[in-house]
Amino acid sequence: MGRTARTVNGAYPADEQGLAADRERLGRTSTAERVADVLRDRITDGSYAPGDQLSEESVTAALEISRNTLREAFRLLAHERLLVHKLNRGVFVREINPHDVADIYRVRRMLECSAVRAVTDTSPRWSTGLAAVARAVENAEDAAKRGAWAEAGTADVHFHRALTALAGSPRINELMDLLGAELRLVFHTMPDVRALHEPYVPRNREILARLQAGDGPGAEGLLAAYLDDAESTLLEHLAAERRDQ
């Protein structure tokens, strides 16, 4: 997750004028934001399942905070689409439906393909960005070798985030973080994480190779195929799960 790159206010350092002053404040967060961090981890690691209600009373008791503070944290996570706020009923862990998955991949196709297509040569302009992509590929390969498929999934999210980061846009990076967090909600319901991630490890390596050769459009073709396949896999799984219930 690129979340660590964000500052206290959710903005990226480049957005601010006073960089030095910003760095000084980097470690400081409000209680609500720290609470949101805790809850976000619980949600993305599956401790809270999609559809679960987070009652104000239980969470305030567990974390020893006031209701007002917790409600601010809820707002933050609702904006990240990890929680849904139902008026007078409370907040619930977001449930991703097939329509959401289709839209997430629609957006990813637009953003990732645009970013990758712009790579048209082997100039050093892309070198730092491609280094991040390469690191993600290596991490995925390493995790796959060790059979750590959850870790491979994380590396895969990093890989795609690094691809869109080639565009150099703070707003796009932030959006990709949100989409990645949403997708984790789905990944967590998948029974066989290995089958989900294994095929994509070598394909990511191929995409990287094209980019390193300065062939953005070629990489775009592979990437589009990748995204279509990944979307189909998730949608089939969701349909199967719905039949079971």
Add this chain to the structure above:
Amino acid sequence: MGRTARTVNGAYPADEQGLAADRERLGRTSTAERVADVLRDRITDGSYAPGDQLSEESVTAALEISRNTLREAFRLLAHERLLVHKLNRGVFVREINPHDVADIYRVRRMLECSAVRAVTDTSPRWSTGLAAVARAVENAEDAAKRGAWAEAGTADVHFHRALTALAGSPRINELMDLLGAELRLVFHTMPDVRALHEPYVPRNREILARLQAGDGPGAEGLLAAYLDDAESTLLEHLAAERRDQ
């Protein structure tokens, strides 16, 4: 603004499972959201200028609401990037800098060009979307004829929103709404709104014509040139304004 299309929770109807139940709740909003609506209007119409602080005390007194409720509204608007939240200092109306403008246009180029390029024929698949684009063009032409340049600016925002809406993605639509609101913050500092909008009215008409002919790539070329020019104009204005101060 496409804001009217959004439901209480900020999600689009298509995101939810129970559409009927959703419609029932469409009119209902929390106090915090109604407060956010009021403040949003005040910000986008310029009553609050960029950089202004919105102190909790003055706003709670004016609107007769509690600080807790106001703080929830602040969170909403901070997420829309209309306010910036500075820890222990309060909330301020967002000030857009050149770096922001460059990024906004970078994102717009990616989204709008992708959406437009996908139009490859004259099939009815695009007809409803293109009708919305056409309406925006007509509204802009009508406003220009009457010399209502602020209105023409609004129609221009609608035009571009309608272009990206061709992609059919709720998430992209929402993102464009946010970018549009941010851009209004800049538009409002421009001294000559006529010079800003007038040249683009006929260019929008041209883009529409290409799309109606099923020539998405052709429209994309015109659109890219449009966005480059608009970005340059805004950046030059911001630079000039900075010199004045």
Add this chain to the structure above:
DNA sequence: GCATATTTGTCCGTATGTATA
């Protein structure tokens, strides 16, 4: 359908911490 219990929505008062003149 009704009455009750539970939970959220909203407000207030206050104590503490932080920034700025």
Add this chain to the structure above:
DNA sequence: CTATACATACGGACAAATATG
């Protein structure tokens, strides 16, 4: 350095909506 103003966070209270029996 002090004083002032303001934001942060807490806890209690009651109203309003919802869920449950």
